Amino acid sequence: MIDYKIVAQVKKKKKRLTGILRKVMVILGVIFILMGIMLSRGFMLPGFLMIVLYLVYDIFGEKEYEYTMENGKMSIDVIYGKRYRRHKHDLNLRELEVVAPNWHEAVAKYRIKGGTVRLPKYDYTSYEDDIPYYTMIIMDGRKKIKLLLDLTDEMLQALKRMYPDKVYFA
Secondary structure (H helix, E strand, C coil): CCCCEEEEEEECCCCCCHHHHHHHHHHHHHHHHHHHHHCCHHHHHHHHHHHHHHHHHHHHCCEEEEEEEECCEEEEEEEECCCEEEEEEEEEHHHEEEEEECCCHHHHHHCCCCCCCCCCEEEECCCCCCCCCEEEEEEECCEEEEEEECCCHHHHHHHHHHCCCCECCC
16 A cells, blocks of 8 residues: 545635624724723723634634545544644545535435434534535544545545445546
8 A cells, every 4th residue: 555645724704794893803903902001990801801802703713624644544624823733533434425516416315404314513614615615424433424625636536446336526
């Protein structure tokens, strides 16, 4: 068996009004602190709370996903605000059932609308319109899960070489 390691990083697309929301939080925080200095100290607490809310939103509002395939294993990490990494899944690819585009017939029974099998779903896609995402059905421990992933061509080719009857292309 060939040793390999493939790493792909997917950045989640920001929502439309994110920049405006950040500016409003900063402006309100500054206004409340200035009102606390000039008028009453009662305005200081909402000002500091608004700044703390901004910092928390800054950290958890920006997500990136990292997929790592290495020697028959796949791991998925979520990176919050380019600072904090949280490990989500360690998957054994020998327990793979299917990898296919979301519209493919191989994953039709797992769809939310019209499917017959309900599985826990984990979405690790970028939400970009021009990037096709794939549905992966795999065993995670003792339960079967559904993963939505933006797999690179390199990862798809490696999966196709290992499991030709379980991987379908767009």
